[in-house]
Amino acid sequence: MDSNISQFHQDSNTYNNPNLDHQFMPYYADQLNDSACCRIANYLMSDEDHEDFEKSFLSGDNNIVSENYNYKFDGSSNSVDLGKNKRELKKYNTQEDLRFAFRTKTDLEVMDDGYKWRKYGKKMVKSSPNPRNYYKCSSEGCNVKKRVERDVEDSNYVITTYQGLHNHA
DNA sequence: CGTTTTTGACCAGCGC
DNA sequence: GCGCTGGTCAAAAACG
Numbered sequence: 001m002d003s004n005i006s007q008f009h010q011d012s013n014t015y016n017n018p019n020l021d022h023q024f025m026p027y028y029a030d031q032l033n034d035s036a037c038c039r040i041a042n043y044l045m046s047d048e049d050h051e052d053f054e055k056s057f058l059s060g061d062n063n064i065v066s067e068n069y070n071y072k073f074d075g076s077s078n079s080v081d082l083g084k085n086k087r088e089l090k091k092y093n094t095q096e097d098l099r100f101a102f103r104t105k106t107d108l109e110v111m112d113d114g115y116k117w118r119k120y121g122k123k124m125v126k127s128s129p130n131p132r133n134y135y136k137c138s139s140e141g142c143n144v145k146k147r148v149e150r151d152v153e154d155s156n157y158v159i160t161t162y163q164g165l166h167n168h169a
Numbered sequence: 170c171g172t173t174t175t176t177g178a179c180c181a182g183c184g185c
Numbered sequence: 186g187c188g189c190t191g192g193t194c195a196a197a198a199a200c201g
Contacts, residue, residue, distance in 0.1 A: 119174060121193060134192070138173090147192095 109148070109158075115139070115166070117146065128152045142167045 121134035130150035137144040144164040151157040 118172085120195095121191095122174090122176075123191065123193095125191070126189090132191085136193095145192095 109133075115144075125149075130155065137166065139166070139168050 116138040117135035118138045119133060120136050123132050123134070125132050128149065130152070132147055132149040135146045135148065144162065144166050146163065147159075147161040149159050151159050
């Protein structure tokens with residue numbers, strides 16, 4: 001399982017990726033297999049899984065984390081410049097608005113991450129010739145959402161952004 | 170026949 | 186205000 005996680009790496013130059021809101025912390029995965037997808041899904045589920053996931057990143061077993069890694073999953077990290085906008089900072093400090101983005105090299109438009117999603121929107125965005133797709137978790141009362149879009153820089157990659165925490169397994 | 174997708178309309182936030 | 190932009194709604198269509 002941990003060997004799957006080591007496929008991820010953090011790129012400090014990607015904070016200002018125009019495809020992503022600047023407060024996002026992107027991780028890259030050159031090959032995202034099913035196990036890794038599950039791990040991300042677990043991370044989104046609970047605090048315990050979240051801590052477990054963070055430990056995997058921080059452990060010395062894999063050197064995927066930069067020396068000055070100080071990201072917190074609640075969005076309050078000072079490694080991400082949230083600017084002077086306190087209202088925005090507050091907004092992204094809540095668990096409900098917690099976001100997590102990563103990039104995957106894949107031909108597939110839809111990736112199975114273990115959850116069932118209902119598509120509720122599709123939008124062309126100014127910064128990209130590729131559409132952005134909006135999904136919501138199909139589970140009753142679960143407000144987790146995700147966005148999927150092809151990377152502007154390299155259309156071989158898909159950028160997935162999760163928002164919120166699942167209230168179920 | 171229930172669930173999901175499609176798609177334009179609608180809406181809210183922001184800069185001017 | 187007004188227009189631009191991105192996120193969501195919802196009705197109809199498609200799906201299985």
